[in-house]
Amino acid sequence: MTEPKESCVKPAKGVVDPEITAPPILATPPQQEARKMLARVGKPAPDFEATAYLNGGFANVKLSDYKGQWVVLCFYPGDFTFV
Amino acid sequence: MSTDSRFVHKIWQEEELSKMVPGGVPFPMLSDGGGKIGEAYGVYDEESGVDIRGRFIIDPDGVIQAMEVLTPPVGRNVAELIRQVQAFQHVRATGEATPSGWQPGKVTLQPGPALVGKVWQVWKPEMAFDGEKVLA
Numbered sequence: 001m002t003e004p005k006e007s008c009v010k011p012a013k014g015v016v017d018p019e020i021t022a023p024p025i026l027a028t029p030p031q032q033e034a035r036k037m038l039a040r041v042g043k044p045a046p047d048f049e050a051t052a053y054l055n056g057g058f059a060n061v062k063l064s065d066y067k068g069q070w071v072v073l074c075f076y077p078g079d080f081t082f083v
Numbered sequence: 084m085s086t087d088s089r090f091v092h093k094i095w096q097e098e099e100l101s102k103m104v105p106g107g108v109p110f111p112m113l114s115d116g117g118g119k120i121g122e123a124y125g126v127y128d129e130e131s132g133v134d135i136r137g138r139f140i141i142d143p144d145g146v147i148q149a150m151e152v153l154t155p156p157v158g159r160n161v162a163e164l165i166r167q168v169q170a171f172q173h174v175r176a177t178g179e180a181t182p183s184g185w186q187p188g189k190v191t192l193q194p195g196p197a198l199v200g201k202v203w204q205v206w207k208p209e210m211a212f213d214g215e216k217v218l219a
Contacts, residue, residue, distance in 0.1 A: 012113075015123045037122070050120060053096060053111070075134035078085050078133055
């Protein structure tokens, strides 16, 4: 986890996968590759790096920072939604 | 993790979550702007542009052991999440298997030739319901 340099626009860095982020050898657009769903039970969780709010500050968090620990990863539709 | 920015996460924590949980939620509130991470996990909905409710249990080796995906109007069951984490931790530590409805301290199974056709002797259907009496 590193403290990110603040700027207004800072997209999530997204999936960390050398096969996907490597420069494309073929003429295939890289976005098309990144659209593949990678998550399966019994298979390695797709690594990612994302910006986060944590303990009163902002941080960059990588899933692989948590190797050696159990992790519960929860997605939800949006802050301030109701359920 | 949601498609909200970390700035929105900060205000949600300060204005609402800290009023439900003393001190606010203690874990990282992750931002998936653009939904690329949600896409990799199969939970990004292109039509609405948000990540739908998906929950993944990842073991210390980084392997996904469980996943649950719900449409937005139905919330999760946290007690069931904790039960699954306890079950996966027990399986990892012992090599045993946990039958349907297992809770810590309840009977486990030892998969192997001796158990084939004999599960009925050690596990009863009512145990799937956490010991609640279901057969009136």
